[in-house]
Amino acid sequence: MAYVIIENFSQGVDLRKSDITSPPGSLRKLRNAFVNVGGEVEKRKAFTSVGSLPAGQTKGLAFRNNRLAVFGTLAAGSVGTLAPYTDYYQLIPSVGGLTIDRVLDVSPFKGGLYVIARFSDTSVRHFYVNGATANQVTSGSVAGTNARTHSTKQYVVDGRNLRFSAVGDSADFAGIGSGIIDVSEQDTGSTELVGIEQYYSYLALFARNAIQLWMMDPDPAKNSLIQTLGNIGLVAANAVAKYGNGDVLFLSDTGIRSLRARDSSSAAVLNDIGSPMDPKVAEKRAVLTPTAAEKLTALVDPLSGHWWLIWGDEVFVLAYYPNSKVTAWSIFEPPISVDYSTLANSRLVFRAGEELFVYGSVPASGSPFDPNVPVGSSAALYDSAPVELELPPVDASKPATTKLWQALDVACEGTWAVYINPNPSQAPNTWTLVSTVAGTTYGLDLLPIGIRSTHLAVKLVSQTTGVQRVARVVVHYEDGAKDNKN
Numbered sequence: 001m002a003y004v005i006i007e008n009f010s011q012g013v014d015l016r017k018s019d020i021t022s023p024p025g026s027l028r029k030l031r032n033a034f035v036n037v038g039g040e041v042e043k044r045k046a047f048t049s050v051g052s053l054p055a056g057q058t059k060g061l062a063f064r065n066n067r068l069a070v071f072g073t074l075a076a077g078s079v080g081t082l083a084p085y086t087d088y089y090q091l092i093p094s095v096g097g098l099t100i101d102r103v104l105d106v107s108p109f110k111g112g113l114y115v116i117a118r119f120s121d122t123s124v125r126h127f128y129v130n131g132a133t134a135n136q137v138t139s140g141s142v143a144g145t146n147a148r149t150h151s152t153k154q155y156v157v158d159g160r161n162l163r164f165s166a167v168g169d170s171a172d173f174a175g176i177g178s179g180i181i182d183v184s185e186q187d188t189g190s191t192e193l194v195g196i197e198q199y200y201s202y203l204a205l206f207a208r209n210a211i212q213l214w215m216m217d218p219d220p221a222k223n224s225l226i227q228t229l230g231n232i233g234l235v236a237a238n239a240v241a242k243y244g245n246g247d248v249l250f251l252s253d254t255g256i257r258s259l260r261a262r263d264s265s266s267a268a269v270l271n272d273i274g275s276p277m278d279p280k281v282a283e284k285r286a287v288l289t290p291t292a293a294e295k296l297t298a299l300v301d302p303l304s305g306h307w308w309l310i311w312g313d314e315v316f317v318l319a320y321y322p323n324s325k326v327t328a329w330s331i332f333e334p335p336i337s338v339d340y341s342t343l344a345n346s347r348l349v350f351r352a353g354e355e356l357f358v359y360g361s362v363p364a365s366g367s368p369f370d371p372n373v374p375v376g377s378s379a380a381l382y383d384s385a386p387v388e389l390e391l392p393p394v395d396a397s398k399p400a401t402t403k404l405w406q407a408l409d410v411a412c413e414g415t416w417a418v419y420i421n422p423n424p425s426q427a428p429n430t431w432t433l434v435s436t437v438a439g440t441t442y443g444l445d446l447l448p449i450g451i452r453s454t455h456l457a458v459k460l461v462s463q464t465t466g467v468q469r470v471a472r473v474v475v476h477y478e479d480g481a482k483d484n485k486n
Helices: 275-285 290-295 480-485
Strands: 001-006 027-031 032-035 042-043 047-052 059-064 067-072 086-092 102-107 112-119 126-128 132-133 145-149 153-158 159-166 178-182 193-199 202-207 208-214 224-231 241-242 247-252 255-261 270-271 297-300 307-311 312-319 326-332 340-346 347-352 355-359 389-392 403-413 413-422 432-438 448-454 457-462 471-477
Touching: 027 032, 032 159, 032 270, 032 312, 032 326, 059 102, 059 112, 059 340, 059 347, 067 102, 067 112, 086 126, 086 270, 112 145, 145 193, 153 193, 159 193, 193 241, 193 247, 208 326, 224 471, 247 297, 247 307, 275 312, 275 326, 297 340, 403 432, 403 457, 413 448, 432 448, 457 471
Parallel strands: 027 326, 067 086, 086 132, 102 145, 241 297
Antiparallel strands: 001 471, 027 389, 032 042, 042 471, 047 355, 059 067, 102 112, 112 126, 145 153, 153 159, 159 178, 193 202, 202 208, 208 224, 241 247, 247 255, 255 270, 297 307, 307 312, 312 326, 340 347, 347 355, 389 457, 403 448, 403 471, 413 432, 413 457
């Protein structure tokens, strides 16, 4: 009896080709799991509640002084009970009677927080928080919707303008070292800036259809445009984040792309690292609303090193281990709808309405945001979300030959329902349950199939909580033509 071994999932989800021609090592679907450094599929961790906030009194989420931070316009004494390890900061706009509609961005600066918020009158206002209350920043008529701290200054994108503060003072946009750059003077595609991120020692300024790389200096006279990349840009202000050794991954209209150094000069080239997910991105991009775009957030999980793009009820996750030749995309389905997210030392924290969550388990005592407190390694690390793993159809390197598919073996940890589909490219797309296995099946009775077809697709769905891994799938078969002669 011959068999086909599928033992490396290092390419992750790859939708660039049809299912019948997908390359070995890829997957058609991987939900609520990622590909680990060994090329095996491993279940994601839980989204664990860490408390709730008073209803309707706060907005936003950030991290300062080893505690979470939320914002509002009420005096601190008027705010209800906060979640543990959470502080409230009052933002006082120059016009009274306003409430916060949404916190658009938060940028740490010299131990404080630079906060950009949209208010109930649709105005966008800036604040520098370094105490319990913060007055609106008005110096230099600062405006804009997205900010980054870089080279002793606060930089803010405002339409076609890049504004920057005085040296060492993010609340002063009129003092020494402050200024404005009109980026539309440099390139016709840069008429409206969307977002900003650090790229090596440069600032990457993202418009919708162009990217400019700038060398910024405390002395504005020494600022210089280094490079412009055309016909590519950013969809939403926070859908961009640094990753690895300087790469910047971002969501463009064409898909998830990256700025990557071409050589030691750090000159940037575009990389299509997200192209395996382009069809899925295109589906979601086609129905993306402005409200949903404001919530798009890219960030990196410090415990796994994975790059995340939070998009509505899904998270696009990239596991990248170059030495192990793993570049694998998957999708998480959080049990919450994420409104805000932030990095809190070694944890990712999320806000859904008034509820706060961390990725992974929390300690029995002590702050979950203390990097020296264990994050746990028990079953509490996992929730009940099922993992779904779908392999591209197997053809035993003989796509036009009918095979007698006889049986399956699975090398796994945990309990999995195993399904097969002999005609994955034909309607109706019907899956048949073969068996439910609890651990590796080697040395046990084979999972019987007994089906003739040219191809066979296999799908596994986890059935329990706790650790779930899939390392290998073995498909046993006999050549159909040979079997017909017997």
